[in-house]
Amino acid sequence: MNGDLSTTDPLAPLGDLPGVPDAVAAVRAAVDGVHGHRVMRRRSPEVAAEAALRGARASAALDGADWALEEVRRRSDFGADAEARTVGAALRLSAEAGQLLSVWRASPSRVLARLHLLAAGGVNGGGPDAPAVGRPRLAGEAVDEPALDGLTGRGVALPGADAMAARLDALSALVVAGSRAPALVQAAVVHGELLALRPFTSHNGLVARAAQRIVLVSSGLDPKSVTPAEVGHAEAGRDVYLTALAGYATGTPEGVAAWITHCGRAVELGARESVAVCEALQRGA
Template sequence: MSTTADPLAPLAALPGVAEAVDSVRKNVDRVYGHRIMRRRSTEVTSEAALRGARGSAALGGADWALEEVRRRTDFGVEGEPRTVGAALRLTAEAGQLLGVWRQSPLRVLARLHLVAAGGSGVPEESVGRPRLAGEAVDEPLVGLALPDADEVAGRLDGLARLLLAGTRAPALVVAAVVHGELLALRPFGSYNGLVARTAERIVLVGSGLDPKSICPAEVGHAELGRDAYLAALDGYVSGTPEGMAAWIAHCGRAVELGVRESTAVCEALQRGAA
């Protein structure tokens, strides 16, 4: 496949991207090699899912302590509880959609929005589909200019075609592009950030980089903070080589921090088993 037919491949050659990809791979391999993963990987996966959902919700405006997320059950209440509930549902749903993603990324995105927004008071006719002309977007975190509905439809279709065509680009690059494009477009009327971060997770898992879903990038994005997240996103939206490289590196650092979180979980489980 030539780079002309594979538009994502040249992104891997941007300054610093190869180093970010290599660093992520080494960190992921290290946690997968942890002795606790041979016996208790299911527990690590469950804990990573919970912590990933907490991190994504924090970026969505509901910055709850992990233990509060763990003990609360009132996720149908308006405001922050609904955001946390949506993040938890999306994390649980992500693993069920890997096969569909390979065939129809747009169907998966529609499903993710349906899972996030269902029962939240969002108008039923707008749930699970890209927004139409004139429809508002509730996404307070991202203040970038909002592309119109026609541009959204065209760019979503282009993204889907890129993913279905396949690419030689590393998983980190593909995940970062999917994440950045969805945040830039905000294709739905609500919950775009949660959907974008879940799509990033699906790419990382489905690519084989993180097959057991134990490296929650959402944890890292939250730890790096909103300001750094939005500054890196500005780089993606700029479309410049420097901006794109900075966004990919930011996503790589987020994965590494997710690895660190799950490594700590492994260490805690090992101490408990000793």
């Protein structure tokens, strides 16, 4: 988000932007609807596992690997081609996110580096020693991420390495300091900043969506991680997703509010998906 991020709790006023209180209330009700389902009393780990799988599939779809859920479920080889590697990266992030919750508030930069390492580590045979893996990009390093190319056409210029690093540090400081803002607002800002900044040379979309999930869970909004917002983003489609992000990147109250409410709708759709999973489990499907 543009502007001065050093003001005391600068996220709090975002919760009062037009449309945002209603989005926050709708998200709370949707998440409570999942957590209150009778299936969750005994089978919440199954619902969480299915939500993680569906969220990973949806995140990969936004990055151009739009596989059927059953294809993701049955495959074991995720290194054969570019789409397979994208799906594999999304699955690795989904599996690891829960283990990073305790680190997030103390060291978000460490978590982001870990997420990128997981996402990009298998690309083209690269490993943890690949020069641009697991750290923010440096001056002169390009971003190779076709799924986000549409941001430039929507007026979201790629920040230079110095400007990116400064804003990334500011975002980390916000996370460490904490906020009174609703969890939806915090998650939307983290997600939006990472997409706008594109701090890594690749896989920024996957990392941003994984970070959003970490915020939603660690904030206490969705402690059992059964609301895959990625499903909602994928259902809306990449064009809507990038257009909403472009509004956020303007830094205007209208653009930021529209992005937060867009993220809220995605969480609601993710909750609806998990309610459907609960119903299927209840029927014995």
